[in-house]
Amino acid sequence: MTRHKTRRFDARTRRRLRTGLLFVSPWVVGFLAFTLYPFLATLFYSFTNYDIVSDARWVGLANYQNLMHDSLFWTALWNTAFYTILEVPLSTVVAIGLAMLLNMKVKGLAIYRTVFYLPTVVPIVASSILWLWLFNPSFGIVNDFLSDVHVSGPGWMFSTLWAKPTFVLLGIWGSGAPMVVYLAALQGVPKEMYEVAYIEGANAWQRIRYVMLPMISPAILFNVILALVACLQYFTQAYVMTQGGPDNSTLFYSLYLYQQAFQDLHLGYASAMAWILFVIVLVITLLLFRSSSRWVYYAGRD
Amino acid sequence: MAGMQKNADTLGTVHLDRLARPVAVAAARKNPGRRRRTLGSIGKHAVLIALGVTFIFPLLWMILTSVKPLPQAVTFPPVWIPHPLDVPNYPQALSAEPFASYFFHTLYYCVTTVVGVLVSGSLVAYGFSRIKWPGRDTLFYVMVATMLLPFIVTLIPLFVLYKEIGWVGSYNPLIIPTFFGSSVFSTFLLRQFFMTIPETLSDAARIDGANEFVIFTRIILPLAKPALATIALFQFIYAWNDFLGPLIYLDKSSLYPISIGLSEFLGQYTTNWPWLMAASTVATLPMIALFFLTQKTFIQGITLTGTKG
Numbered sequence: 204m205t206r207h208k209t210r211r212f213d214a215r216t217r218r219r220l221r222t223g224l225l226f227v228s229p230w231v232v233g234f235l236a237f238t239l240y241p242f243l244a245t246l247f248y249s250f251t252n253y254d255i256v257s258d259a260r261w262v263g264l265a266n267y268q269n270l271m272h273d274s275l276f277w278t279a280l281w282n283t284a285f286y287t288i289l290e291v292p293l294s295t296v297v298a299i300g301l302a303m304l305l306n307m308k309v310k311g312l313a314i315y316r317t318v319f320y321l322p323t324v325v326p327i328v329a330s331s332i333l334w335l336w337l338f339n340p341s342f343g344i345v346n347d348f349l350s351d352v353h354v355s356g357p358g359w360m361f362s363t364l365w366a367k368p369t370f371v372l373l374g375i376w377g378s379g380a381p382m383v384v385y386l387a388a389l390q391g392v393p394k395e396m397y398e399v400a401y402i403e404g405a406n407a408w409q410r411i412r413y414v415m416l417p418m419i420s421p422a423i424l425f426n427v428i429l430a431l432v433a434c435l436q437y438f439t440q441a442y443v444m445t446q447g448g449p450d451n452s453t454l455f456y457s458l459y460l461y462q463q464a465f466q467d468l469h470l471g472y473a474s475a476m477a478w479i480l481f482v483i484v485l486v487i488t489l490l491l492f493r494s495s496s497r498w499v500y501y502a503g504r505d
Numbered sequence: 506m507a508g509m510q511k512n513a514d515t516l517g518t519v520h521l522d523r524l525a526r527p528v529a530v531a532a533a534r535k536n537p538g539r540r541r542r543t544l545g546s547i548g549k550h551a552v553l554i555a556l557g558v559t560f561i562f563p564l565l566w567m568i569l570t571s572v573k574p575l576p577q578a579v580t581f582p583p584v585w586i587p588h589p590l591d592v593p594n595y596p597q598a599l600s601a602e603p604f605a606s607y608f609f610h611t612l613y614y615c616v617t618t619v620v621g622v623l624v625s626g627s628l629v630a631y632g633f634s635r636i637k638w639p640g641r642d643t644l645f646y647v648m649v650a651t652m653l654l655p656f657i658v659t660l661i662p663l664f665v666l667y668k669e670i671g672w673v674g675s676y677n678p679l680i681i682p683t684f685f686g687s688s689v690f691s692t693f694l695l696r697q698f699f700m701t702i703p704e705t706l707s708d709a710a711r712i713d714g715a716n717e718f719v720i721f722t723r724i725i726l727p728l729a730k731p732a733l734a735t736i737a738l739f740q741f742i743y744a745w746n747d748f749l750g751p752l753i754y755l756d757k758s759s760l761y762p763i764s765i766g767l768s769e770f771l772g773q774y775t776t777n778w779p780w781l782m783a784a785s786t787v788a789t790l791p792m793i794a795l796f797f798l799t800q801k802t803f804i805q806g807i808t809l810t811g812t813k814g
Contacts, residue, residue, distance in 0.1 A: 219636055219638045220639060220640075222636055222638070223632045223636040226629065226631050227686075229629055229685050231644075233685025238651055238654070241660075241662035242658060244662035255665060255668065301556070305553075309553060310550075315553050317800065318561050319560050320804075321560070321561065322563070324795075326745060326789060327748060327764070328746075328748060328764045328768050328771075328785075328788070329767060329785035330563075332785050333563055333785055335771075336567075336781065344566055344583055350582070383804060428653070432653055438748075443768050443771065457657050461657075461749075464661055465664075465753060474661050474662075477658045477661060481655060481658045
């Protein structure tokens with residue numbers, strides 16, 4: 204009886220396996236051809252000299268060794284780290300702050316939400332050109348506002364000191380997307396939790412720190428990981444606005460990789476850069492996930 | 506109480522006080538509560554309006570600049586209200602480069618990849634949610650993990666591959682992978698949605714002898730319309746915005762989409778700000794129109810990505 208049952212179950216399982224695989228087969232084929240193959244091929248190319256025109260030539264670790272002595276590689280890494288370290292926390296704080304404001308049962312919530320979200324639907328090239336114009340050192344409106352309060356505005360995109368912060372401001376302008384996620388998370392926090400904390404004598408900061416933040420921590424983890432991966436691949440805005448200038452102060456990692464690969468046709472060298480970026484992203488996301496057990500709270504799972 | 510009054514202008518405090526106030530206490534102190542509430546409400550709106558103006562201002566400035574005669578744009582301090590309105594900036598800017606062709610190609614790229622994402626995304630999402638099979642969840646985690654793989658890591662061999670099979674210089678590298686589940690994000694989102702549909706619906710159909718494909722097309726897809734609309738919308742916007750893909754794979758200006766066209770335009774007319782703003786406005790308006798038309802789908806979609814997981 205039992206054996207019979209088990210066998211029948213197996214046949215059904217096999218049938219389900221076949222059907223299941225059939226349904227996911229488009230992705231399986233795509234994964235093998237467009238993800239796994241190129242992922243491994245990049246590793247192979249990174250040990251070669253390759254320019255598309257002639258065959259790839261094995262050079263061992265030479266690309267990696269050369270990268271270690273390439274000052275532009277370090278500049279690009281530094282620029283990307285600088286941008287990421289400013290952009291991720293600032294846009295997170297702004298997005299949570301806006302979501303908290305909108306969570307206060309304000310009249311006209313939908314209008315405010317639209318206003319804060321709207322910048323994120325502007326095409327990146329259009330917003331990049333717009334940013335060049337707003338922060339134009341000679342005719343830009345931002346420097347006009349600054350001169351109204353008797354501050355002489357910097358050269359923004361044309362200044363080695365201010366170029367990266369100008370990009371960060373553009374990033375913060377796009378905080379509307381994570382804001383919507385945080386708002387949904389905040390709306391899911393039961394009011395009773397704040398009430399209990401209030402009765403127990405928790406002040407406003409304590410209620411934010413010990414009630415609200417833990418309750419929205421899964422959304423924070425989700426948004427921070429997305430933001431990190433996006434920042435480490437930052438490309439389009441820099442390509443459109445500065446092409447890496449002035450004086451390489453906005454030469455971000457992906458931009459330098461692009462130049463190496465598609466302008467100088469140093470495909471092996473660029474592949475080595477790509478693998479280093481992969482390892483960096485991997486390490487950072489693993490660290491975040493490992494740390495998450497200490498700071499991310501999943502309700503109902505203790 | 507005095508301390509709280511002092512804090513009344515810090516919004517977080519007011520907000521949380523209101524939320525947290527126990528009902529009994531609120532009833533006992535009805536009047537001071539109401540006064541503080543009004544104060545808080547005014548402060549709240551003042552901050553929201555100030556922030557809102559800051560967020561919306563760049564777009565207004567874009568439109569204002571786009572209808573300025575050039576001399577009024579490049580002057581300091583800036584002229585606020587254009588006089589006269591220079592509407593001809595639009596036809597002039599749009600005929601300075603083949604914008605009609607840019608728009609046509611962008612639309613082609615958007616529509617074909619929306620189809621690709623809908624077809625492959627829904628099939629794969631179904632296989633990852635509505636059928637139980639050994640190894641399913643492991644494979645699903647592999648798929649989710651690829652979302653974190655930087656685009657640039659696979660870019661070089663893909664370029665070499667597409668070059669060898671003659672796809673470079675066409676939209677194939679941008680379109681065909683979407684029919685093979687390349688938009689993992691969309692598949693993931695759909696799968697999350699499919700998981701929320703009660704299993705009993707499928708079971709009932711199975712008892713009636715329906716096979717999985719029938720259940721998929723007749724039961725699950727009709728129920729998933731809002732989620733399908735969301736991923737169609739996201740893919741449309743993604744394709745409209747995509748810059749790096751077209752930059753790498755399209756080598757002829759006759760094939761350029763609006764994103765590349767706009768950046769070419771910037772290269773040509775670096776200092777003609779009214780024209781640049783007119784072209785940027787035209788590239789942006791369809792997205793803003795789409796957003797207003799589909800706002801509900803939009804917000805639902807983003808919410809779905811971030812909270813269910």
